[in-house]
Amino acid sequence: MRIILKRIILLFNIFLILAGCTSITEKGSRVINTRSGSERVDGLTYNSKGQNFRQRFIILHYTVSDRERSIDLLTNKDVSSHYLITDRENEPIYYLVDENKRAWHAGVSSWGNFTNLNDNSIGIEIVNKGFILKDGKMEFYRYPSWQIHKTAVLVQDLIKRYEVEPQNILGHSDIAPQRKQDPGPLFPWEELYRDYGIGMWYDETDKEKYKDAFDNRITPEEVQKELRKFGYGIAVSKVYDEQTKNVITAFQFHFRQNKYDGIMDAETFAVLKALNEKYKK
Numbered sequence: 001m002r003i004i005l006k007r008i009i010l011l012f013n014i015f016l017i018l019a020g021c022t023s024i025t026e027k028g029s030r031v032i033n034t035r036s037g038s039e040r041v042d043g044l045t046y047n048s049k050g051q052n053f054r055q056r057f058i059i060l061h062y063t064v065s066d067r068e069r070s071i072d073l074l075t076n077k078d079v080s081s082h083y084l085i086t087d088r089e090n091e092p093i094y095y096l097v098d099e100n101k102r103a104w105h106a107g108v109s110s111w112g113n114f115t116n117l118n119d120n121s122i123g124i125e126i127v128n129k130g131f132i133l134k135d136g137k138m139e140f141y142r143y144p145s146w147q148i149h150k151t152a153v154l155v156q157d158l159i160k161r162y163e164v165e166p167q168n169i170l171g172h173s174d175i176a177p178q179r180k181q182d183p184g185p186l187f188p189w190e191e192l193y194r195d196y197g198i199g200m201w202y203d204e205t206d207k208e209k210y211k212d213a214f215d216n217r218i219t220p221e222e223v224q225k226e227l228r229k230f231g232y233g234i235a236v237s238k239v240y241d242e243q244t245k246n247v248i249t250a251f252q253f254h255f256r257q258n259k260y261d262g263i264m265d266a267e268t269f270a271v272l273k274a275l276n277e278k279y280k281k
Helices: 002-019 067-076 145-162 189-196 204-213 220-230 242-255 266-279
Strands: 022-026 029-034 037-041 057-062 083-085 121-126 131-134 137-140 169-171
Touching (some): 057 145, 083 145, 121 145, 220 242
Parallel strands (some): 057 121, 057 169
Antiparallel strands (some): 022 029
């Protein structure tokens, strides 16, 4: 009997200790307990209209590593992502960081008026080795169709829950074009748009309309302003400098994947103008 009584007292003391912390009583409400009393937080009676989701962007990456190395990097090092899609078809999508917390995946980054996209994005890493250099050129690794399907299913779910706009579904190279190439030119953005309704793509009729708009009279300043209008972080230097070449390459990785040399030509310019007409009116 004494043993039972001691256990009851012990459990009661544990309860009192835990009561010193915040206790959740119902969804949206809580009670903050202290030694001197308690305060009730009511999250149900009133609800403010002035709010939106923190999760404005979805950023897609490749890991440049195999499965084991990717898991180690994303769980034990100072880099992380909310989700990991491995290169094993029978594995689940791994949920690594709570969506309401910041994952360290974007680094120094910008899109439109937003900077430091770790603050307002969800990062998805896909196990893919990236590229190898062959004769001075980047040769990228392909993505299997099942891996793209998993990615699409996850992104569709995130779009639905957080109302993410098409123009805010981007690759790492879009938000950090001076230092990143992922998810690379073999990531099928057009397929995601066409088959899953994900992200941005241009209308062919608009592209054809702008094909004759590019000639020798189009200045570097005009090109830079169009890229900036679309969302890329680019200084209007009025010359075709290294930063401009990197941004054009990132744009081609996403929207002109059969040519990604960083050179602005009539086709690339027409695609850019068509996208700005569609998404940046």
